[in-house]
Amino acid sequence: MRASSSRTFLVTLLVLTGIVSAVGVLLALPAGKAPNPIHDTNTQKLNAPTPAPASNPADAERRGAIQELDDQIKALRETYKSQVDPLEAQVKSLREKFEADLKPLQDQRTQLVEEGQSPDLKSLNEQEAGQIADIDTREKADIDGVRKKYDDEKKQIRDSFAQKRHDLMAKK
Numbered sequence: 001m002r003a004s005s006s007r008t009f010l011v012t013l014l015v016l017t018g019i020v021s022a023v024g025v026l027l028a029l030p031a032g033k034a035p036n037p038i039h040d041t042n043t044q045k046l047n048a049p050t051p052a053p054a055s056n057p058a059d060a061e062r063r064g065a066i067q068e069l070d071d072q073i074k075a076l077r078e079t080y081k082s083q084v085d086p087l088e089a090q091v092k093s094l095r096e097k098f099e100a101d102l103k104p105l106q107d108q109r110t111q112l113v114e115e116g117q118s119p120d121l122k123s124l125n126e127q128e129a130g131q132i133a134d135i136d137t138r139e140k141a142d143i144d145g146v147r148k149k150y151d152d153e154k155k156q157i158r159d160s161f162a163q164k165r166h167d168l169m170a171k172k
Contacts (some may be wrong), residue, residue: 114122 117125
């Protein structure tokens with residue numbers, strides 16, 4: 001009985017630690033910045049077209065093993081997604097709640113700080129904010145351009161190798 005309550009305590013402590021850590025990360029983020037959600041970055045296609053049936057029984061066994069592994073991988077990814085999605089929803093909800101609570105307080109603080117500033121300092125701060133916003137916009141456009149460039153290159157490489165595979169299979 002005592003081991004069971006200890007285990008329950010440890011599990012509860014672990015869960016609470018995780019939640020507190022997530023909230024701490026969210027509070028440490030700059031306002032308006034959300035962490036990127038978790039995505040499966042594996043772009044490999046699991047059920048790639050298989051060549052025509054081979055006469056070798058070992059090939060049939062190998063294909064069966066590959067299909068079994070594909071099914072296991074798919075099941076694990078679905079389980080992962082089913083467990084991560086509710087957590088991401090909870091984090092998003094917490095983020096929205098805290099941002100809604102923090103925004104008025106931050107605005108009030110900013111207003112009080114600005115009331116104590118000279119007009120020249122206010123103007124200088126506005127110029128700085130405008131120039132930084134312009135750079136942020138350019139940075140985002142540049143990053144999007146670089147991502148698109150690399151995505152296009154990856155697509156070309158994949159298409160090239162798919163054609164080479166097709167040609168290789170046609171020779172058999």
